[in-house]
């Protein structure tokens with residue numbers, strides 16, 4: 001019997017599977033057909049295998065694509081407009097007025113494409129987003145070929161997108177219809193935060209999420225002010241209020257969760273909620289240090305996000321993974337907190353788990369889809385290699401990401417973007433700068 005000819009064969013010097021913490025395979029290969037990993041080949045099997053395309057990564061580590069569990073992609077167009085502010089000052093006095101002047105369909109599409117190019121160049125294959133103009137976001141995801149979770153934002157106050165909570169919801173559900181058959185596009189419900197969403201709206205969100213089988217994505221316990229304002233307005237901490245409203249469940253991805261008591265960590269674990277940890281944004285807005293080691297020890301699923309480019313200001317998941325490991329250590333005054341392998345699991349499989357796609361992506365396993373990245377370790381920054389897991393977290397930079405695949409489709413090869421035109425995106429960013437500086441209401 002003749003050997004099968006695979007669609008794609010990727011052989012790599014090292015493979016971090018994330019199936020077991022710390023597992024590294026040397027000189028193995030992955031066989032891929034129709035975007036799915038169909039075989040994991042030993043060195044001798046790899047040598048005998050044949051494929052329509054064979055990518056040889058002799059100095060690289062191959063690993064699952066990074067999953068950005070919390071972002072606002074289109075905010076790339078507001079990057080650097082308001083730095084060095086605390087959360088509520090940043091939002092109320094700078095970001096929301098700027099969004100009022102500029103955020104439209106075209107802004108979201110163009111801003112999201114710039115974000116996606118940056119994310120792909122840094123090894124991100126999935127983005128869990130929340131913003132406005134969801135058709136534009138979904139179209140950007142399809143153009144880029146990224147796995148895109150489009151968060152349908154819900155607020156009580158008017159923006160360019162909608163006037164009240166009911167309108168945010170109905171408009172988003174209308175926009176969602178066009179993309180229901182798209183495997184890479186999933187809509188989620190994204191009530192913005194406990195301080196911008198009323199009790200009745202949260203109740204509607206819970207009902208709708210169950211009825212439509214949708215995830216819920218919300219900023220929760222981001223700053224100390226959010227908690228004290230909630231005590232003043234609701235006589236409860238936000239998490240207790242959300243529990244009473246039925247929001248706490250495995251459907252919930254809670255972004256930030258910086259300020260938590262031991263009881264609240266236990267509550268989060270008991271209800272199976274996932275946390276999107278955003279270390280750089282939390283540091284830059286001086287929101288605080290999330291208690292990640294305690295959350296993980298308590299059994300809470302914690303993934304990693306960048307937040308938007310206006311509060312980070314990078315969309316660099318490798319840097320964020322490193323920050324997650326370092327910040328946990330200094331927060332706990334314990335160098336063993338969040339070791340490198342745990343940080344990699346948080347940035348991959350835990351993100352997939354939060355999004356309900358751990359059966360499809362998040363680790364390297366036969367039967368899973370080929371959402372994969374390669375990182376070139378043959379650079380002075382990562383020579384010599386004793387432990388590829390250590391280098392991925394602590395030493396390698398995003399410029400060392402060489403290849404990115406989503407469902408077997410190459411989005412980047414040898415650092416060349418395959419689905420997006422970098423020069424065009426830089427030009428688009430320049431033209432938005434002029435429009436934004438001109439204060440064009442219809443920009």
Ligand SMILES: CSC[C@H]1O[C@@H](n2cnc3c(O)ncnc32)[C@H](O)[C@@H]1O
Nearest residue numbers: 072095130131153154192219307308
């Ligand atoms: C409803 S999502 C879009 C909304 O959220 C704002 N935003 C961006 N980053 C943050 C953050 O860290 N905390 C709270 N709100 C944030 C964004 O500007 C949009 O208005």
Ligand SMILES: [Zn+2]
Nearest residue numbers: 219255307308
């Ligand atoms: Zn955010």
